[in-house]
Amino acid sequence: MSARALLLACALLALSLLMPPLSWSRRSFDYLVVFDITQSMDVADYRHDGRPESRLAFARRALREALPRLPCGSRIGFAAFTEYRSLMLLAPIEVCEHYNDLLATLAQLDGRMRWAEASQVSKGIYWALRAARDLQPDPPQLVFFTDGHESPPIEGEGPEPFADLERGRVGGLVVGTGGAVPRPIPKSDASGHPRGFWSADEVTQGSDPAARNEHLSALRERHLQAVATRTGLDYLRLDESTGLSAALLEPGRARTRALPTDLGWIPLALALLLVCASPLSRALGTGWRPGRRPPATTA
Amino acid sequence: MIAGVDFLHPGLLALLPLALLPWLARRAGALPYAHIGWLPPDPLGRAAGAALRLLASLLIATLIIALASPGRPESVELRTGRGAEIQLLIDRSRSMDERMLPSDWRSLSPHEIRHQTLSRGPIKSQAARELLSSFVAQRPDDRFAVSFFSASTLHVVPFTQHDEVVQAGIAAGGIHRGLSETDVGRALISAIGRFDNRPYSGSRIILLVSDGGARLDDDTRTAIRAGLERQRIALYWIYLKGFNRPDLDTPGEASEAIPEVALHRFFERLPTPYHAYQAQSPEDLAEAVADVGRQQNHPLDFEERIPRQDFGRAFVTAGLGLAGLLLVLGRWKLEAWS
Numbered sequence: 016m017s018a019r020a021l022l023l024a025c026a027l028l029a030l031s032l033l034m035p036p037l038s039w040s041r042r043s044f045d046y047l048v049v050f051d052i053t054q055s056m057d058v059a060d061y062r063h064d065g066r067p068e069s070r071l072a073f074a075r076r077a078l079r080e081a082l083p084r085l086p087c088g089s090r091i092g093f094a095a096f097t098e099y100r101s102l103m104l105l106a107p108i109e110v111c112e113h114y115n116d117l118l119a120t121l122a123q124l125d126g127r128m129r130w131a132e133a134s135q136v137s138k139g140i141y142w143a144l145r146a147a148r149d150l151q152p153d154p155p156q157l158v159f160f161t162d163g164h165e166s167p168p169i170e171g172e173g174p175e176p177f178a179d180l181e182r183g184r185v186g187g188l189v190v191g192t193g194g195a196v197p198r199p200i201p202k203s204d205a206s207g208h209p210r211g212f213w214s215a216d217e218v219t220q221g222s223d224p225a226a227r228n229e230h231l232s233a234l235r236e237r238h239l240q241a242v243a244t245r246t247g248l249d250y251l252r253l254d255e256s257t258g259l260s261a262a263l264l265e266p267g268r269a270r271t272r273a274l275p276t277d278l279g280w281i282p283l284a285l286a287l288l289l290v291c292a293s294p295l296s297r298a299l300g301t302g303w304r305p306g307r308r309p310p311a312t313t314a
Numbered sequence: 315m316i317a318g319v320d321f322l323h324p325g326l327l328a329l330l331p332l333a334l335l336p337w338l339a340r341r342a343g344a345l346p347y348a349h350i351g352w353l354p355p356d357p358l359g360r361a362a363g364a365a366l367r368l369l370a371s372l373l374i375a376t377l378i379i380a381l382a383s384p385g386r387p388e389s390v391e392l393r394t395g396r397g398a399e400i401q402l403l404i405d406r407s408r409s410m411d412e413r414m415l416p417s418d419w420r421s422l423s424p425h426e427i428r429h430q431t432l433s434r435g436p437i438k439s440q441a442a443r444e445l446l447s448s449f450v451a452q453r454p455d456d457r458f459a460v461s462f463f464s465a466s467t468l469h470v471v472p473f474t475q476h477d478e479v480v481q482a483g484i485a486a487g488g489i490h491r492g493l494s495e496t497d498v499g500r501a502l503i504s505a506i507g508r509f510d511n512r513p514y515s516g517s518r519i520i521l522l523v524s525d526g527g528a529r530l531d532d533d534t535r536t537a538i539r540a541g542l543e544r545q546r547i548a549l550y551w552i553y554l555k556g557f558n559r560p561d562l563d564t565p566g567e568a569s570e571a572i573p574e575v576a577l578h579r580f581f582e583r584l585p586t587p588y589h590a591y592q593a594q595s596p597e598d599l600a601e602a603v604a605d606v607g608r609q610q611n612h613p614l615d616f617e618e619r620i621p622r623q624d625f626g627r628a629f630v631t632a633g634l635g636l637a638g639l640l641l642v643l644g645r646w647k648l649e650a651w652s
Contacts, residue, residue, distance in 0.1 A: 025641065104486050106486045120470065128467070291335055
């Protein structure tokens with residue numbers, strides 16, 4: 016190692032030790048994640064490890080798996096939807112520092128939180144958009160897990176978005192959760208114990224007497240796509256093969272914000288490069304080049 | 315100690331073989347010499363060369379390890395301090411969006427109070443959130459859980475010591491108006507359940523913040539009484555008294571019909587500690603919160619989180635030392651040759 020390289024390496028190492036964290040624009044993602052906790056979300060039409068899993072449990076799992084992939088500085092908050100409202104539970108917090116708390120909060124998000132039994136999904140999405148918009152100063156994007164099952168059933172297009180919502184002002188995803196085959200909806204009591212299934216006479220049916228199937232639930236994709244289009248959100252179907260993280264990490268959803276960033280690794284890496292460079296070049300280059308091979312010793 | 319070390323970028327350790335480079339390298343600036351056997355043996359020089367290579371190896375290895383960011387992972391240490399486990403149980407019914415008496419209500423004439431309250435009194439839920447938020451901020455040794463309740467109980471944050479998470483839970487209660495119904499009995503049972511399977515650590519509190527009462531049925535009363543006793547939980551009720559709402563200690567048989575009074579009397583007969591604070595202005599509320607803080611300063615075994623300790627800087631410093639040493643030795647060696 017030449018003295019000059021060493022001197023430079025020393026300087027770089029000192030720089031690495033002394034430089035303060037710099038404010039650096041980094042890409043991060045802010046989401047308000049809303050879970051539909053109505054009873055249709057208890058339909059177990061997903062499979063995990065060969066066992067059936069409910070829509071809500073699968074949605075929670077998808078988010079849990081996506082969380083560690085979000086870059087530090089990203090923020091996640093939670094809300095729950097039932098009746099006609101999305102109620103904020105946790106304002107967005109940073110994901111790396113609060114990872115364990117986020118998981119703990121996520122784990123307890125379930126049907127026992129239901130405060131009423133209706134399921135007006137479109138209005139729930141509108142309320143969620145409002146909640147995201149009102150989270151000042153940094154409104155997050157929306158991720159709304161739902162099967163789109165409206166109860167009471169809607170006629171035609173369903174309700175219009177609230178007048179105070181500006182289309183596209185809050186971006187995000189409606190995540191269609193559930194299978195294509197209509198299945199009976201499990202019933203549970205206030206403390207979460209299973210109580211059989213809903214029958215056709217127990218739920219509000221639509222006006223068409225021939226189609227009495229509101230007690231069965233499948234993913235109502237076309238309805239959700241329509242709501243998404245109306246509100247300027249994107250639509251994603253949550254299935255077993257594709258994860259959620261790719262959609263959450265889409266560059267278009269990122270926000271760049273200046274975060275204090277420790278860049279001490281840059282001079283450190285340069286110093287390493289310097290101290291390796293000369294032995295490397297001598298090991299590979301000059302040392303072994305046939306023309307420069309030192310004269311063989313005669314034994 | 316070594317078992318407790320992890321790396322933020324363990325993949326970079328794959329570069330460690332680079333530390334062998336100094337041993338593969340031929341000496342730079344070697345002079346062509348016809349027959350090496352003619353040179354006198356130089357054990358000192360050989361030793362110095364080996365030492366330099368060793369130092370260079372060490373330097374490279376040290377820098378690679380520093381880049382991989384070694385450290386001691388976040389750990390938990392058992393400490394004894396003063397504080398409590400506090401479950402915040404906050405009413406999220408619509409009546410909490412109403413206003414309470416303005417701070418200067420005492421100086422207002424009786425017929426002004428109503429109008430002034432409706433027009434500029436602070437909103438109950440907001441005043442409660444602000445005070446709870448500063449209460450949480452002032453008590454770093456306590457562990458908090460946050461739940462809201464209406465017809466159901468919305469458990470937001472499980473017990474945690476992370477202030478920011480608790481604050482985010484409290485803040486979430488301020489987004490949009492409350493829900494229509496309340497079931498304080500169910501909420502209390504559910505809140506008691508949050509202490510299940512937690513080791514008893516000294517002091518447990520449910521801090522109920524609500525503006526209304528309820529006449530509870532016998533089953534609910536039994537469940538609450540048994541639960542509080544089993545889990546050794548003290549109950550504090552901050553009653554946000556609305557304008558023209560009854561006092562908790564309204565005397566007489568007839569007042570048993572008032573839900574708030576009925577609830578208060580049930581709580582008073584509990585075998586476990588109970589304290590009620592009646593707050594009708596932000597000052598009352600602040601006083602109540604401060605008093606809860608004073609009451610609950612019992613010794614408490616708690617786990618303190620020790621954040622991850624980074625050893626990277628120590629390795630960079632060592633690298634700097636090694637590089638300096640190499641620089642000095644290299645100088646000396648060249649001088650010795652010339």
